[in-house]
Amino acid sequence: MTREPLTTKIFHRGFFLLEGILVLAIISLVVVVTVGELLYSQRVSARAAQSTRASDLAVEGLEALKNIRDADFFALADGTHGLKLVEGRWALALNAPETIASFFQRRITITSPTDYQKRAEIVVTWPGLNGSGEVKLVTEFSNWFATVEDWSKPKAAGEFNLTPDNSGSNNHKVRTIRAKNNYLYVGNDNSAGKEFLTFDLTEAPTINIKSALDLGGNPNGISILGQFAFIVSDANDQELQVVDLRQLTRPALVASFDLPGNDDLLSSDIDFDNNLLIVGRKFGWVYLFDVSTPSRPLLVGQLTLTGDSSINALRFFAGRVLLAASDGTIRLIDVNQANSPRELASLRLPGCLSALSLDLTASRFYAGCSGHKSNAELFVGLWDASSLLFLSQADVGGSQADVEHISFAATEKFVFLLTGDQSADFQVWNVANDLNPTRFSTFNLAGSPSQADYSPLVQKMFVGMVSDPEIQVVAPELVLR
């Protein structure tokens, strides 16, 4: 009989224990790995499902924005919003990002790279064990219904004829005209009838008369502040007239101001920030009125220009006023201190006998002159807080044709002129090149124009005439952008 060595016995016992531990360890490992794999796979699957749902929500945001854009491009307001259904229709929940199913958050951020473009960023986020998830879509929407004005072929778009029935007299001659928002305000020649007329432009080019008011004297200019009209007139006892427009069908003369002497007021403009009305008079007088209480205009400052020239036109901009004077000069006035306005600079327009009309931007001025003894009636210049600089001039054609009115169209770098040229009384000039303004197009109005105003709201020019029909509407072609 052989005996097993003691060491082998002990080894076998140890091996037995070791084998057991090893088997348990392998089984545990397999179980842990398998369970881990199962859990991980479930998590991945859940995350994939959440990601898909988030993508669907982001796409839904995109599609809803498309529909909102189709209804009204400007409803896509800048800011960070959510979406909501209002009476079953998609709308933006302004400044209120939404939480969906208590889990996803949808944020829509809209910005405006240009006037006719909107950039939308739709971000859907959700919480997760290993950090939050995010799906982001970015797109741009265009206002492709937006139109641009093509002034290459101005056309007649409408007219209004003053008659004894609507104005109370046979004497019709529009002296001044102002378009503001959806309304047109017209100053008619002094007569036994009505001198101040208001029109509704909501159906433009059809012009609907709203009211007519009897005023004393000839209205030479109209400025609108809120629901009040300030009329500068040649009436000796009420050179400044204030009309309350709160009831547009029944406007009322609520105040007037009698300036010393009998000289006519000719022009006006408003500093809207300071409720300051600036008016120009014959013989170089400039007056400043505080119109914070429109029905009680308060004379706060005045100035006499050197040279006694009449102030045919004036424009306010950022504490300064530019004046077109009858001695052929442009003047620069500081009105920052309303009670002590002062003349800062004067510029003689070469060959200009009398400056009749004026418009300006932050750095340029455009002036129109009397055609008498002048070979060039349109002037372009630079201005700043303390100086004026002549840049160029151009001949508007015709025989001694005056430039009665000038207005600048900011978007197109055009100026619109009313001239005494009978065959081209309405003219559009391209002033993109300051040194070489060029005539872009012309239009022959029926009769002679006196003054005009452009309404950006209805994209039309309203021209006041001295003969039938007294109001004519000139419009550009509107083409899709």
Next chain:
Amino acid sequence: MEVILYLGLIVVVMPLVAMLAYFSVGARARSQDTDLILAEGNKVIRVVGQTIRNATKINDPILGMTSDSLSLAVDDAGKNPVVFKIANGRLVKSEGPGPLVELTSSRIAINQIAFANTSQPGTPGTVTFDFTLASVIFSKNFHATASLRY
């Protein structure tokens, strides 16, 4: 002794393995169902969404209303109108007088679908739709919106 140990191990391990196998098979079945439902749900969203985008008009439901079927007008006279609805537990599409085309398989059921005309007035239109796909062990709700092009 060794036999007892192995028996003990088998007693401990076998239920574990059985449980694992059970869960693994269950998870696999669930995963297959989930994948199938997600795939079919996404296919429905793509097909219905693209048909809406290409349509010229929403016939039904009318503005602000909800319906269990969607009728769209399309340019192609031979395929006009395109209708989506549930038939025999499946989502089907018909184009004009053509036959019904099943968009979901027999392995899953579409329990409900709602098409809402969420358009702003005066626009080509927008449809928001919501449906639930279900198998024996899993169900999921889908939700999407699509707008018609000009």
